[in-house]
Amino acid sequence: MLAPLEGHNMQELKEARDRTRDRLISELEKPHIKALLENIEAHASRNRPLRKQEGELAKIRLLKHITKTVPFYRNWPQSVQIEPLQLEKFPILERSTLASNLGVLISRDQITGEILASDLYLSSTSGSTGHPVTHIKSSESNGFAELVFWQRLQAAFAIPKTNEWLDLGLRVFGQPLVQGRVLPSATIAWNMRTYRRERPEFMQEYESILRAAEPDVIWGTPSRVHELAKVVDELGILVRPNVVLTSYEPLTDSLRELLLSQFKCPVASVYGTSELGLCAWQCSKGAFHFDEDLFVLEVVDEQGEVVNDGDCGRIVITSLHSTCVPLVRYDTGDLGAARRDICECGREDPRLVRIEGRRLAMVITREGVEFSPYRLIDYIGSMGVHDFQIQQTYPGSLRIALGKQERPLTSDRKSQFIALASSFLGESTHVEFSHEHPFVLANSGKKNPFVRITDGAEKF
Numbered sequence: 094m095l096a097p098l099e100g101h102n103m104q105e106l107k108e109a110r111d112r113t114r115d116r117l118i119s120e121l122e123k124p125h126i127k128a129l130l131e132n133i134e135a136h137a138s139r140n141r142p143l144r145k146q147e148g149e150l151a152k153i154r155l156l157k158h159i160t161k162t163v164p165f166y167r168n169w170p171q172s173v174q175i176e177p178l179q180l181e182k183f184p185i186l187e188r189s190t191l192a193s194n195l196g197v198l199i200s201r202d203q204i205t206g207e208i209l210a211s212d213l214y215l216s217s218t219s220g221s222t223g224h225p226v227t228h229i230k231s232s233e234s235n236g237f238a239e240l241v242f243w244q245r246l247q248a249a250f251a252i253p254k255t256n257e258w259l260d261l262g263l264r265v266f267g268q269p270l271v272q273g274r275v276l277p278s279a280t281i282a283w284n285m286r287t288y289r290r291e292r293p294e295f296m297q298e299y300e301s302i303l304r305a306a307e308p309d310v311i312w313g314t315p316s317r318v319h320e321l322a323k324v325v326d327e328l329g330i331l332v333r334p335n336v337v338l339t340s341y342e343p344l345t346d347s348l349r350e351l352l353l354s355q356f357k358c359p360v361a362s363v364y365g366t367s368e369l370g371l372c373a374w375q376c377s378k379g380a381f382h383f384d385e386d387l388f389v390l391e392v393v394d395e396q397g398e399v400v401n402d403g404d405c406g407r408i409v410i411t412s413l414h415s416t417c418v419p420l421v422r423y424d425t426g427d428l429g430a431a432r433r434d435i436c437e438c439g440r441e442d443p444r445l446v447r448i449e450g451r452r453l454a455m456v457i458t459r460e461g462v463e464f465s466p467y468r469l470i471d472y473i474g475s476m477g478v479h480d481f482q483i484q485q486t487y488p489g490s491l492r493i494a495l496g497k498q499e500r501p502l503t504s505d506r507k508s509q510f511i512a513l514a515s516s517f518l519g520e521s522t523h524v525e526f527s528h529e530h531p532f533v534l535a536n537s538g539k540k541n542p543f544v545r546i547t548d549g550a551e552k553f
């Protein structure tokens with residue numbers, strides 16, 4: 094699947110892309126893949142009444158399954174287990190509970206204690222949160238549901254079956270430049286590094302990719318897609334994808350407008366968490382619709398009671414196909430508001446009309462200007478550092494707290510980071526690198542990649 098590249102000239106890139114695409118297409122022609130694809134398409138194209146009906150059945154199935162096979166729920170008070178089982182009676186599952194009690198949250202055979210799923214895979218949180226939660230998924234249940242989700246997303250934006258993505262998501266160190274992904278379609282991903290104006294070779298790489306690629310999708314964090322829009326404009330290259338999809342951080346209305354005018358296509362934010370996977374994308378009216386055969390969306394108050402439509406609360410999601418480690422009433426850590434009436438876009442499924450985000454702190458300059466910290470987080474990740482936290486101690490001053498197992502950074506690397514931070518924030522920034530300072534955890538136990546610290550207390 095991988096096509097590592099040394100040189101980055103346009104012709105080589107095109108050839109690498111074509112080779113990868115040919116391989117993916119022949120992969121999709123294999124009989125067992127074809128059969129799986131047909132099954133995915135059949136599920137994905139179900140109409141709304143069928144989805145609702147299937148969702149109800151899946152919910153009952155999941156609740157019965159967990160009360161019988163998952164120790165955490167088997168030991169839960171009898172009142173929860175009285176049939177008919179009601180989702181609202183089940184406890185809210187906090188991220189910290191998942192992190193510290195994985196053993197009792199796994200579905201097991203009652204007698205033998207064996208894990209009740211085959212073909213498992215581990216899913217770890219992305220570098221964006223840096224919090225080492227490992228979650229176990231089963232490809233027969235989670236995997237299938239994820240593919241149905243992708244199939245629907247592709248259909249919604251008319252993404253062809255053989256497609257190319259400019260991927261400006263959070264970088265995993267060492268990723269190849271051209272990468273093939275199969276299912277539910279043949280996808281070529283151009284893994285683009287964080288753009289850096291001060292490095293001519295980055296400019297050259299961007300230009301080569303932009304001239305070689307024929308992207309159907311632009312995918313990434315809003316700040317990186319914004320950077321791409323500026324580069325495309327400066328280079329005068331026409332980039333006309335079917336859709337721009339952003340994730341990981343909120344997409345502001347003004348940036349959505351800007352991207353729309355630059356790329357002349359729909360621009361949508363995609364909502365998800367690392368444990369749940371992707372859950373919903375934005376419709377033309379800005380709401381995030383949840384497929385009822387895949388997820389149950391709830392917004393609850395501090396006590397776990399469902400709030401009225403339109404009221405703000407904690408966003409809690411049940412993944413109906415998470416049978417191995419069930420995510421039932423999983424607290425995403427985000428705040429928002431939901432509605433269940435018909436959306437102006439015509440869709441009738443439950444939707445989030447507002448996401449207030451997990452209140453990720455912003456970097457603040459001496460002049461009081463706030464910036465999203467993602468550029469800095471992304472940059473540290475690109476240096477191969479995974480266990481870290483950026484702590485803002487004062488305006489204009491940052492501390493990079495490094496995990497014990499992280500090697501010290503070379504002075505070159507440190508200077509590069511300081512130069513980037515200073516140019517990004519528009520003022521000279523003091524940066525301290527430390528193995529001595531502990532990470533500051535949120536009340537939930539979560540380690541945010543960036544925190545603002547005043548007198549030792551985490552401040553959002």
Ligand SMILES: [Zn+2]
Binds near residue numbers: 440
């Ligand atoms: Zn809508």
